[in-house]
Amino acid sequence: MAPTSTVQLGVRGRTKMSGEKVLLVLDEQLRGHDTFLTAILHLDQPVRADGLQVRILTFDDVTVLSPLQSTALPEEGEKEWSGTLLLPHGLRPPRIPNDLAAAVAEAGIDPDAWSGPEAAAVGLPRRSRHRPASCRADQPHCPVVGEEDVSAPVRLVSLDVGYTLGEPTGRTVTQRLVELSALPPREVKRITQRTLHVLSPGDDGALAGLCAELGIGAGDFPHDHLPAHFTLWPGAVEAVARIAQVVPVVTLSNVSHWDEAGSDIAALLAPHIQAHHPSWRLGFAKPDPRAVQAVADRHGVRPAEVLHVGDSLDYDVRGALAAGAQALWITRESPSRAVLGLLAEHPGRVTVVRGLAEAADHIHQAVTSPPNPGRSCTTS
Structure with missing residues (x-):
């Protein structure tokens, strides 16, 4: 529940x-x-x-x-x-x-x-x-x-990929663009999240616009980029499998075509996920609410029936809430007053856990287990 x-x-x-x-x-x-x-x-x-x-x-x-x-x-x-x-x-x-x-x-x-x-x-x-x-x-x-x-029942779980299920081993396109651009690294990352992660590889006009926004020449874009290999963290597949036992699971990841070319996320998580939705294919990147809304539409559920799981407060949690979905935030940070305020503004819509295994346990229990009036030991 x-x-x-x-x-x-x-x-x-x-x-x-x-x-x-x-x-x-x-x-x-x-x-x-x-x-x-x-x-x-x-x-x-x-x-x-x-x-x-x-x-x-x-x-x-x-x-x-x-x-x-x-x-x-x-x-x-x-x-x-x-x-x-x-x-x-x-x-x-x-x-x-x-x-x-x-x-x-x-x-x-x-x-x-x-x-x-x-x-x-x-x-x-x-x-x-x-x-x-x-x-x-x-x-x-x-x-x-x-x-x-x-709140609405959870009928679909969408999982962030990077730093929720694992991490790339090697440099990303964003890291290379940070080196090429004279802009502050934080600004470069903000621009790439908004633009690079939704670019189709054949859209030369949009790519030229991105380079102009970053202050680099179009010819300087790292077309020779060798995508980093993505490595799942220990226990990630088991956690996804546990969630998939009780509710359909998909992935929803902010990632560029150039970074994902070297990994097959769907194969890494097979047979436990129903679909993989990278932002560059979807056309929307979190925290744009259209990312979660598009995934909900494709799977025939309302955004309110989606529980999005991720490690980023700004992209995963705020993006899910903006779409009208529920959010499960994986973090080991102590909650700040701003975070507590966010919980208060969205009662019952945000859950905070410390790891992926705990997230899987929470989802499994929330979906399958009504309160037990007998002996219990309820933790999270």
Whole structure:
């Protein structure tokens, strides 16, 4: 099931040592409606720490937050703590079996009106007693709290290729153009992303325009470029195969004809992907929303039903959101306030994970696994 909303919860509890690590044990268990994949903790006491990444572990009778980065939490004895838990993946609504849902509907019974014991008797979680946290004055963006924004189901996953699944071994055309142009490297890269990556190899007029924009002669373009070999990272094929078990997969990559000529991405990922969509064939490059929209059209789904996975905030995440799609960002960076603001602006549309294997696990779980009222250990 796809993420649905972004919320904040006021949480508190006591610290507990586990080996050499300090864990944060909640006073009140997060369960069912409050079972989440990832979270950011703004810690107020015993020390102040904003943007602390935590992994949520929910068991039968306790919920534990395990910090994913070093903290200044005291290691001596158990200490009281409190803070605000930001849930960028949103709430996962509880489910009851379809036959039971139909039966209670036919009988005119409203499951939302059930008491805690009545809900527990049919496997629904008790209602959460956690209060929504008010926006703190030092937070530039405040996520929406309250009604769930039910997102579209994921019917197609599009995967970025470069630095998401692997990397080229050798120089790219862009790197050669950076050497040839007197423009700042960042500006050269911006121009090539916008122009070179959508050029057809036979479009001499557009190629001359690109050279003029870069301030180099048309005859200086590196037509002799030998494309770098593309190498998939260990575990990439296995991760793609795992995703393909539950949802159709395609690739959507910003790449020039000259750089891709030496690699057959479709063959490298066969038989797990349905199609490979390089930008130079598609005619659009991310973050142009038409890139994701074109892929959605070709596969008969709405952009809102596409989940695009990539490593670039500016190209992959913003491009997907501009198209109305969902985004899964692979990064090991600590989330900045700007990133948290982006999550707040697009509730339930962006998921942040630390690696490709974790992305595959998230997609597999999101598509196939409703909340489990029994024993669980939900992490991300």
